[in-house]
Amino acid sequence: MSKKKPEHYVNNKELLEAMVVYRLKVEKSYKVTFGKDLTEQPKKERARRWEGKPPIPNYLGESFLKIATHLSYKPNFVNYMFREDMISDGIENCVQYIHNFDPEKSKNPFAYFTQVIHYAFLRRIQKEKKQLDIKTKIIEKTGYDEVMMVDDSLLSGDSSEYNSIKDAIQYRNNNR
Numbered sequence: 001m002s003k004k005k006p007e008h009y010v011n012n013k014e015l016l017e018a019m020v021v022y023r024l025k026v027e028k029s030y031k032v033t034f035g036k037d038l039t040e041q042p043k044k045e046r047a048r049r050w051e052g053k054p055p056i057p058n059y060l061g062e063s064f065l066k067i068a069t070h071l072s073y074k075p076n077f078v079n080y081m082f083r084e085d086m087i088s089d090g091i092e093n094c095v096q097y098i099h100n101f102d103p104e105k106s107k108n109p110f111a112y113f114t115q116v117i118h119y120a121f122l123r124r125i126q127k128e129k130k131q132l133d134i135k136t137k138i139i140e141k142t143g144y145d146e147v148m149m150v151d152d153s154l155l156s157g158d159s160s161e162y163n164s165i166k167d168a169i170q171y172r173n174n175n176r
Helices: 012-034 043-047 058-071 083-096 109-142 160-174
Strands: none
Touching: 012 058, 012 109, 058 083, 058 109, 083 109, 109 160
């Protein structure tokens, strides 16, 4: 019996071909619009939008989505509540930096876009940590009692949730 070849969710060769075709369309459109070669322009100029710039093909968009979704299943990303935001940020960064991939330098767009998405995930995690710290400081400054009005009639004397939140905030502050 022969081993089954693993089915890859994104074919690197097809992705490379799609990138080459897209870059050629962008370069042609740029030359028609501005009368200059795009390859001779700085990277900032390549990212520029203009009337008539070709849209990114569906295949590339689907590939970015698949890469981001599968990367989000890695153990270091899977348990975050804001996974959808991470995926969205990853796709947005792929679209933003699509012009930086140069098929002449590298024949592996899958690796390039995986790295772009990975760093987008890390930026999102940092952003969410900052937001959590801000919320924690607001709760500390205003006082736990004012933020969490505990109604004894609703809780019937049990304020364990209130105490667990308070303990978690104190624990985070002590471990900094």
